[in-house]
Amino acid sequence: MKLAVYGKGGIGKSTTSCNISVALAKRGKKVLQIGCDPKHDSTFTLTGFLIPTIIDTLQAKDYHYEDVWPEDVIYKGYGGVDCVEAGGPPAGAGCGGYVVGETVKLLKELNAFDEYDVILFDVLGDVVCGGFAAPLNYADYCMIVTDNGFDALFAANRIAASVREKARTHPLRLAGLIGNRTSKRDLIEKYVESVPMPVLEVLPLIEDIRVSRVKGKTLFEMAEKDPSLNYVCDYYLNIADQILARPEGVVPNDSPDRDLFALLSDF
């Protein structure tokens, strides 16, 4: 099963992805997480450090694929989750799509693309052009991380539109929204009323989650020493369990942009 987690930059995609990956591993799955964000810090709380990107490694090897070994690009993270950072296009040049394409190609050459129960792509969702939509070509489900604000929901709608576009030619479904860092849900509710899709979970702002990034640890690792954090892990286990149940998912009917402005913004 392949998952793609999208959302606006800074919304909590990577934090959420790392914890979902560990939750899936807790359910006995062999998981690979692939970061697809120019910020290339997707797997930081799984490994505790910034792993080199695929492009870094390929450049160091002068693009000789035959000289690249799995351990050059796949790093072991917490909970048995394997980690890869695709990174982003070089600044001012190149294309996000090329980077994702190269990453998948290399993993296939290393026979590392089909040996996992779950592969999770963590993807920047601010643009969702042809390039950044590339992970959707491989995904069975897309999950969108959003808060209760206009900008993140506008990005969510473009992501939903991309899923609809790709679902015409790929077996892709939208599993739903993950609300994050918010206790309010009024705009999220308004949005899903006009563009029906499941809301898998809504996580409030939790200081321990913010701290997890400073510590370079997932909530699961922190909960080993502080069991009072188990309630936070339950959010992520709940998401993992819903995905493992192979939900129907939806082919969303995104809202026209103008309607979205009228619906969600205080214009």
Added chain:
Amino acid sequence: MKLAVYGKGGIGKSTTSCNISVALAKRGKKVLQIGCDPKHDSTFTLTGFLIPTIIDTLQAKDYHYEDVWPEDVIYKGYGGVDCVEAGGPPAGAGCGGYVVGETVKLLKELNAFDEYDVILFDVLGDVVCGGFAAPLNYADYCMIVTDNGFDALFAANRIAASVREKARTHPLRLAGLIGNRTSKRDLIEKYVESVPMPVLEVLPLIEDIRVSRVKGKTLFEMAEKDPSLNYVCDYYLNIADQILARPEGVVPNDSPDRDLFALLSDF
């Protein structure tokens, strides 16, 4: 003179751009603002509504450039500023670079690209791939809008790297940073210490600026009825005056990503 305003999504690029455009017009310049963000609301506070995007218009005319008149795509905004929305690539397909390229091509065909004293491109800066770097090909100066947080400064560094890349083949300089919605400057100061560049202005979070978007008006238009807002307009006039003075600018020496994480984030 051509300007490119970049920054992370939601940082305040469009609000800042519209007010800078009016400030330049107050100084007697004929200004065109071109929005280059999939959110296509760049010129909203200049016009008070969402103008159709270039791609919308071209599609409506079946891409017959000869049937497109200037008034189909160029809308009159407040203070005599003309407005164009390039928009973004269709969700899940296409390329941000194509949209910008088509926009400039069309404006040149309409003899509208060289009749302005200033053209200001308002560009989404989360990715700065080859596509979203396209406006830098036309710009004399780039300005980067940031707050005092890690994500926006990480984006700023990638934008600076793109300017350095483009400055090798174009007469482009980085005019500097515009801090926005922040009263703290410690991370901004840390960043410019390691990557020297001017800080043109720092605007705190001002409720009237947030409200300006709700009202669909620039601060200049609001100050007509409420002169106590003149102090806010002064921030933008200060930026405009610095740019009109044709500063030296810099070819920034962006920081390697890993250093940036060590420098700015609380990892």
